[in-house]
Amino acid sequence: MRYTEKDIRNIPLTEFMAALGEKPVKSFEDMKLYYAPQRDDPEPMLVVNTSTNKWYDYATDQTGDIIDLAALKMNPALYMNPHDFILKYMNEYEQGKELSAMVRRPQQPTIINLDIKKVKLTDFMKALGQEHPVAADGNLRIYNVPYDANPGPTMVINTETNLWRDTKSGAYGGIYDLAYELTGSCNMSELNRYISSEMSVLEKSKDKEQNTEPDKQEQEPDKPQRKMRL
Numbered sequence: 001m002r003y004t005e006k007d008i009r010n011i012p013l014t015e016f017m018a019a020l021g022e023k024p025v026k027s028f029e030d031m032k033l034y035y036a037p038q039r040d041d042p043e044p045m046l047v048v049n050t051s052t053n054k055w056y057d058y059a060t061d062q063t064g065d066i067i068d069l070a071a072l073k074m075n076p077a078l079y080m081n082p083h084d085f086i087l088k089y090m091n092e093y094e095q096g097k098e099l100s101a102m103v104r105r106p107q108q109p110t111i112i113n114l115d116i117k118k119v120k121l122t123d124f125m126k127a128l129g130q131e132h133p134v135a136a137d138g139n140l141r142i143y144n145v146p147y148d149a150n151p152g153p154t155m156v157i158n159t160e161t162n163l164w165r166d167t168k169s170g171a172y173g174g175i176y177d178l179a180y181e182l183t184g185s186c187n188m189s190e191l192n193r194y195i196s197s198e199m200s201v202l203e204k205s206k207d208k209e210q211n212t213e214p215d216k217q218e219q220e221p222d223k224p225q226r227k228m229r230l
Contacts, residue, residue, distance in 0.1 A: 003090045008066065008083055011090060013048045013055055016066050019093035020073065024048075038072040114196050119175055121157045121164055124195070127202040128182075133157075145169075147181040 003011065014024070017034055024032040025044040030051040035044045036059065045059040056063045062072075070082035079085045122133070125143055133141040134153040139160045144151040145168065154168035165172040171181060179191045 002094070003087055005083060005087070008086055011066055011086070012050070013053050013066055013069070014050060015093070016069070016086065016090065017048065019089040037069070114199055116175060116192060116195050119195065119199060120159070121162055121175060121178070122159060123202065124175055124178070124199065125157070127198040146178075 014032060020037045022034050022037050024034055026033040030049055032048045032050065033044045034046045034048060035041055036046040036057055041059065045057055047056045054063060054065055055069055066086060067082050070085045074082055074085040122141060128146050130143050133143050135142040139158055141157045141159060142153050143155045144153050145155045145166055155164055155166050157164045163174055164178060175195060176191055179195050180186065183194055185191060
């Protein structure tokens with residue numbers, strides 16, 4: 001949200017106080033007690049009435065609205081108009097809240113349309129960071145086990161059947177079984193999301209590589225030199 005001149009009188013004083021870095025010390029129904037933002041008092045002296053959106057200062061017996069409070073708080077050498085002071089602080093405050101919300105918001109992985117049963121295990125291993133097998137023998141590919149704390153080359157993938165077996169632990173199966181070993185989840189929805197998110201990263205990296213490859217320009221054949229007429 002971005003505040004403009006027409007919004008100023010509708011801004012809650014409690015929001016303006018928050019933008020100034022002030023929090024209520026006490027609250028009672030519609031009344032909130034603050035330290036006066038324009039002074040360095042030892043005691044909280046400013047009361048905000050949230051129902052009327054007005055404030056009262058016990059120390060000076062002054063009262064007013066948001067514009068009056070801004071006029072007391074602002075530095076006249078920097079601001080000619082309290083409206084400018086209010087808009088600056090409120091918009092910076094709103095921007096800070098938006099940035100904080102973005103930081104706290106968990107990023108959802110991009111899920112691609114994928115027929116998981118048709119995903120090759122060798123491609124899934126690429127998505128897990130193993131671009132190439134440790135060894136190959138015919139239709140067998142040997143990889144380091146991705147779910148073991150001490151990974152070793154004990155995982156064998158059969159590219160014809162698209163199945164795998166761990167010669168160390170005896171675990172075996174298809175892509176869902178491998179995803180289970182990696183996540184510990186038996187929930188099919190969670191396994192689908194996990195596999196799709198891992199594969200989407202692989203697809204993005206492929207697209208990036210394709211976009212960064214320079215276009216190969218065909219070289220024009222050398223033009224025959226004109227012979228001198230004798």
